[in-house]
Amino acid sequence: MKTCKEVHRLVIEGQDRQLSRMERISVRIHLMMCGACRRFEAQMGFLRQALRRFPGD
Amino acid sequence: MNGANSTGDAVRDPAFETELQHLRPTLLRFALLHLRDEQSAEDVVQDTFLAALQGRGKFAGRAQLKTWLVAILRNKIVDRIRQRGREAPLPGLDEDEGDADAFDALFAADGHWQEKPAAWGNPEASLQQSRFYDVLELCMKALPENLCRVFTMREILEMETEEICKELQISTSNCWVVLYRARMRLRECLQLRWFGEGVPAE
Numbered sequence: 001m002k003t004c005k006e007v008h009r010l011v012i013e014g015q016d017r018q019l020s021r022m023e024r025i026s027v028r029i030h031l032m033m034c035g036a037c038r039r040f041e042a043q044m045g046f047l048r049q050a051l052r053r054f055p056g057d
Numbered sequence: 058m059n060g061a062n063s064t065g066d067a068v069r070d071p072a073f074e075t076e077l078q079h080l081r082p083t084l085l086r087f088a089l090l091h092l093r094d095e096q097s098a099e100d101v102v103q104d105t106f107l108a109a110l111q112g113r114g115k116f117a118g119r120a121q122l123k124t125w126l127v128a129i130l131r132n133k134i135v136d137r138i139r140q141r142g143r144e145a146p147l148p149g150l151d152e153d154e155g156d157a158d159a160f161d162a163l164f165a166a167d168g169h170w171q172e173k174p175a176a177w178g179n180p181e182a183s184l185q186q187s188r189f190y191d192v193l194e195l196c197m198k199a200l201p202e203n204l205c206r207v208f209t210m211r212e213i214l215e216m217e218t219e220e221i222c223k224e225l226q227i228s229t230s231n232c233w234v235v236l237y238r239a240r241m242r243l244r245e246c247l248q249l250r251w252f253g254e255g256v257p258a259e
C-alpha cells in the first residue's frame with residue numbers, strides 16, 4: 001500500500017510523465033479510499049485547467 | 058505596423074487595429090512572463106499583430122479575438138524560446154535541485170497528510186473572474202526564475218517535458234523535480250491568496 005505522501009507525488013508526476021501501469025493502479029486504488037488525496041488530485045486538475053485558460057477570456 | 062502595407066491583403070482596417078491596440082498590454086504581460094525581457098516581448102507582440110493583420114480574413118468571430126491572439130502569440134514565444142534555448146541555458150538549475158524533501162512538512166511520519174487539502178469548490182466560479190488570473194500571475198511570478206521558466210513552458214506554452222529538458226539542457230528527472238516544486242508552490246500560493254479568502258464555493 002502506498003502512503004498519501006507517495007501518492008501525492010505520483011499524482012503530480014503523472015502530469016509530466018507517463019506513469020507505469022503499476023503506479024497508475026496503485027494511485028487509483030488509493031484515491032478510491034482516500035478523500036484527502038482525491039482533493040489534492042482535484043486541486044492539480046484545477047491548476048492545469050486554470051493555466052490553460054490563462055490569461056483569461 | 059511597418060511592413061503590413063507591403064503585403065497586398067493587409068488593407069487598413071482601423072477598427073481592427075484599435076482592438077489590437079486595446080489588447081496590447083495584456084499580450085505584452087503574457088509575453089514578458091515567458092521571455093522576461095522587454096525587447097523580446099515587444100518583438101513577439103509585434104510579430105503577432107503582423108500575423109493577425111495578415112490572417113484576419115480567416116478570423117470571423119471577434120468575440121474570441123483575445124483567445125485567437127494568445128494562440129498566435131504562444132507559438133511565437135515557443136519559436137523564440139527554441140531559438141535562444143541552446144544559447145542561454147537555465148541559470149541556477151543543477152542536480153542540487155534534486156533534494157525532494159522541501160514539502161515533507163505536509164506529511165506526518167507515517168505518510169498521512171498533516172492537514173487535509175482544502176476543497177477548492179467549483180472551479181468555474183474562479184475561472185470566470187479576471188481577478189483570479191491576476192492572482193495566478195502573481196503566484197507564477199513569485200516562483201524562483203528557473204522554476205517559473207520550466208513551469209510556464211510546460212503548462213502555458215504546453216510543451217512536452219522531453220522537449221523542455223532538451224531545450225534547457227537539464228536531465229529529465231531534474232525536470233520532473235522542478236515541475237513538482239513549481240506545482241506545489243503554486244498550489245500553496247493560490248490556497249493562501251485566493252482560496253483562503255473565502256471565494257465562491259459552489
Ligand SMILES: [Zn+2]
Nearest residue numbers: 004034036037
Ligand atoms: Zn491519501
